[in-house]
Amino acid sequence: MEHSEHLPGGSGGVWRIRDSHGETRVHRPTGPWTPAVHELLAFLRERGLEQIPEVYGIDAESREVLSYLPGDTLDPETTQPSDAALAAAARWLRRFHDAVADFEPTSDLWRQGHQPLDRAGGEIICHNDPGLYNWVVVDGEFAGMIDWDRAGPGLPIDDLAFLVWSGVPLLREIPAADAARRIRLAAAAYGGVDGSQLLDAVTHRMGLIAARWQAGIARGDAGTLALRDSGIMARHEARVTDFTARREQLRELVRTATTEQ
Numbered sequence: 001m002e003h004s005e006h007l008p009g010g011s012g013g014v015w016r017i018r019d020s021h022g023e024t025r026v027h028r029p030t031g032p033w034t035p036a037v038h039e040l041l042a043f044l045r046e047r048g049l050e051q052i053p054e055v056y057g058i059d060a061e062s063r064e065v066l067s068y069l070p071g072d073t074l075d076p077e078t079t080q081p082s083d084a085a086l087a088a089a090a091r092w093l094r095r096f097h098d099a100v101a102d103f104e105p106t107s108d109l110w111r112q113g114h115q116p117l118d119r120a121g122g123e124i125i126c127h128n129d130p131g132l133y134n135w136v137v138v139d140g141e142f143a144g145m146i147d148w149d150r151a152g153p154g155l156p157i158d159d160l161a162f163l164v165w166s167g168v169p170l171l172r173e174i175p176a177a178d179a180a181r182r183i184r185l186a187a188a189a190y191g192g193v194d195g196s197q198l199l200d201a202v203t204h205r206m207g208l209i210a211a212r213w214q215a216g217i218a219r220g221d222a223g224t225l226a227l228r229d230s231g232i233m234a235r236h237e238a239r240v241t242d243f244t245a246r247r248e249q250l251r252e253l254v255r256t257a258t259t260e261q
Contacts, residue, residue, distance in 0.1 A: 027063040051144035071136040088142035090189035110152030126154035131166035161201035180253035195254035
């Protein structure tokens with residue numbers, strides 16, 4: 001007998017369905033961006049990238065069907081992942097970026113709209129939403145990344161910036177010395193970037209969120225409208241203002257620690 005469970009989320013939620021054979025799949029709403037995302041996920045699996053969903057097709061209700069990655073997701077409002085989990089997530093992000101570096105999508109239609117890949121500007125296809133709520137965690141360890149709906153062209157450092165925004169976390173205030181240490185940890189685990197650059201990237205990435213949300217509202221994107229109506233956008237704006245007030249203190253702590261090493 002089939003068992004269906006609706007899991008709420010900011011973009012309308014998903015359905016976790018266990019069939020009569022005990023196999024669990026995730027069924028998610030689709031949109032014009034879905035073919036590009038499915039092409040991306042297939043490419044990454046061919047490249048051997050682990051810890052991502054596998055696509056099984058479209059169900060009778062026009063929902064995409066994906067493999068279920070067992071584990072927990074975390075709430076950045078209340079949870080701070082371990083140093084080991086943060087470093088593992090940053091290392092996984094680097095593996096993803098290396099794997100996708102030569103991916104040439106056949107469509108430029110993403111959830112953000114028509115967005116051609118700007119190779120000359122350093123873009124690759126990014127996850128674009130690697131927040132803590134999209135990490136899969138098993139026994140406190142990073143075990144995968146879900147929710148690829150907002151994948152699309154972007155700069156690799158912007159992906160890393162979003163990861164630390166949620167995973168350090170920078171979206172809420174924690175002791176400054178601890179935040180600075182974890183920024184350095186994530187930068188070192190990813191490689192090729194320092195903590196000060198990462199702080200600047202966070203500022204840039206937060207600006208992109210606001211611009212993309214406004215574009216989504218203008219297009220009438222249902223998921224983006226749900227984010228607005230739930231109050232998530234207003235809370236985000238307040239967090240960015242708070243981070244901006246703390247940023248230079250964090251930068252000084254990052255620089256001081258780097259000089260002392």
